[in-house]
Amino acid sequence: xxxxxxxxxxxxxxxxxxxxxxxxxxxxxxxxxxxxxxxxxxxxxxxxxxxxxxxxxxxxxxxxxxxxxxxxxxxxxxxxxxxxxxxxxxxxxxxxxxxxxxxxxxxxxxxxxxxxxxxxxxxxxxxxxxxxxxxxxxxxxxxxxxxxxxxxxxxxxxxxxxxxxxxxxxxxxxxxxxxxxxxxxxxxxxxxxxxxxxxxxxxxxxxxxxxxxxxxxxxxxxxxxxxxxxxxxxxxxxxxxxxxxxxxxxxxxxxxxxxxxxxxxxxxxxxxxxxxxxxxxxxxxxxxxxxxx
Ligand code: HXC
Ligand code: NAP
Numbered sequence: 095x096x097x098x099x100x101x102x103x104x105x106x107x108x109x110x111x112x113x114x115x116x117x118x119x120x121x122x123x124x125x126x127x128x129x130x131x132x133x134x135x136x137x138x139x140x141x142x143x144x145x146x147x148x149x150x151x152x153x154x155x156x157x158x159x160x161x162x163x164x165x166x167x168x169x170x171x172x173x174x175x176x177x178x179x180x181x182x183x184x185x186x187x188x189x190x191x192x193x194x195x196x197x198x199x200x201x202x203x204x205x206x207x208x209x210x211x212x213x214x215x216x217x218x219x220x221x222x223x224x225x226x227x228x229x230x231x232x233x234x235x236x237x238x239x240x241x242x243x244x245x246x247x248x249x250x251x252x253x254x255x256x257x258x259x260x261x262x263x264x265x266x267x268x269x270x271x272x273x274x275x276x277x278x279x280x281x282x283x284x285x286x287x288x289x290x291x292x293x294x295x296x297x298x299x300x301x302x303x304x305x306x307x308x309x310x311x312x313x314x315x316x317x318x319x320x321x322x323x324x325x326x327x328x329x330x331x332x333x334x335x336x337x338x339x340x341x342x343x344x345x346x347x348x349x350x351x352x353x354x355x356x357x358x359x360x361x362x363x364x365x366x367x368x369x370x371x372x373x374x375x376x377x378x379x380x381x382x383x384x385x386x387x
């Protein structure tokens with residue numbers, strides 16, 4: 095029997111794909127990059143920290159034998175994105191995929207935030223995704239590069255909202271709206287646009303910021319997931335590689351949730367009844383039936 099954390103697609107599934115992964119030097123971006131390389135893609139990884147990117151590039155090309163290019167780029171600045179794209183095209187010939195994965199986030203009561211703090215998250219997540227999407231879209235349309243694909247990494251609170259991470263929720267909701275809007279508008283140019291909404295996948299970047307210190311034990315995310323575990327990186331990489339590949343050529347404008355049922359658990363009116371022990375149900379049933387009589 096196959097295991098859920100095994101690589102899923104067949105060899106060469108991403109051959110001919112040259113993909114930019116923003117925030118590709120660490121966390122989920124690094125995991126996706128590794129699998130894209132294993133499947134034959136060439137990958138450009140970008141973030142603010144060139145040293146980290148170069149280390150990751152060296153590690154992943156050694157591991158997979160694939161071609162990975164490290165380019166510094168702060169996605170908040172459109173001119174840096176354009177420059178990065180220019181370099182990427184020069185080195186790889188063309189680019190036909192984009193994963194908007196770079197993000198910034200921290201927990202805080204909203205009223206404690208300075209205007210600059212709020213802006214910082216909006217700028218990385220919403221403006222950063224817009225910058226990369228706009229630069230790539232203009233290039234693809236002008237040069238008639240197709241098929242090409244955008245994949246945005248959002249979160250489930252893009253549609254539910256979430257207290258204490260309001261700038262991130264606001265920005266991710268914008269990215270989700272952009273995903274669906276461009277799926278329609280740019281389909282005529284051969285550009286697909288999709289999103290993934292992950293639940294908790296342990297990474298240093300997200301978890302040390304969102305669950306610092308003893309919060310990790312207090313709010314163990316696995317406890318509020320119906321499947322009773324957090325996600326494994328390969329599961330997310332499988333989904334991302336599928337959506338970037340031509341196997342998903344008819345999937346456009348979709349957001350796929352991969353969270354073990356987490357957000358629905360929080361949403362269903364009576365989901366908390368799960369805490370009722372089995373032996374109590376006989377008594378409850380009797381009580382309810384007696385009322386009817
Ligand atoms: C309140 C804070 C703060 C905090 C920073 N600020 N941290 N305010 N609480 N914890 C304020 C600062 O005081 C400053 O405002 C403004 O935010 C900018 O801070 P800088 O440190 O100057 O910003 P910068 O160096 O650009 O760093 C950006 C960052 C940082 C977002 C603050 O955390 C970062 O680099 N993050 C990148 C990686 C990341 O966050 N990964 C997590 C992704 S997880 P003032 O007014 O003082 O100038 C995710 C979803 C997970 O996205 C969902 C899980 C289910
Ligand atoms: P992470 O390791 O902190 O990744 C964020 C990446 O973004 C880092 O590589 C960072 O690199 C880069 N980045 C931040 N600001 C940037 C900027 N201004 N310009 C360019 N790059 C920038 O966190 P992660 O957990 O892997 O998160 C990856 C994605 O998954 C994010 O979109 C996040 O919202 C989403 N997500 C994660 C989880 C989870 O449980 N892990 C759940 C839901 C959604 P530098 O610091 O080098 O710039």
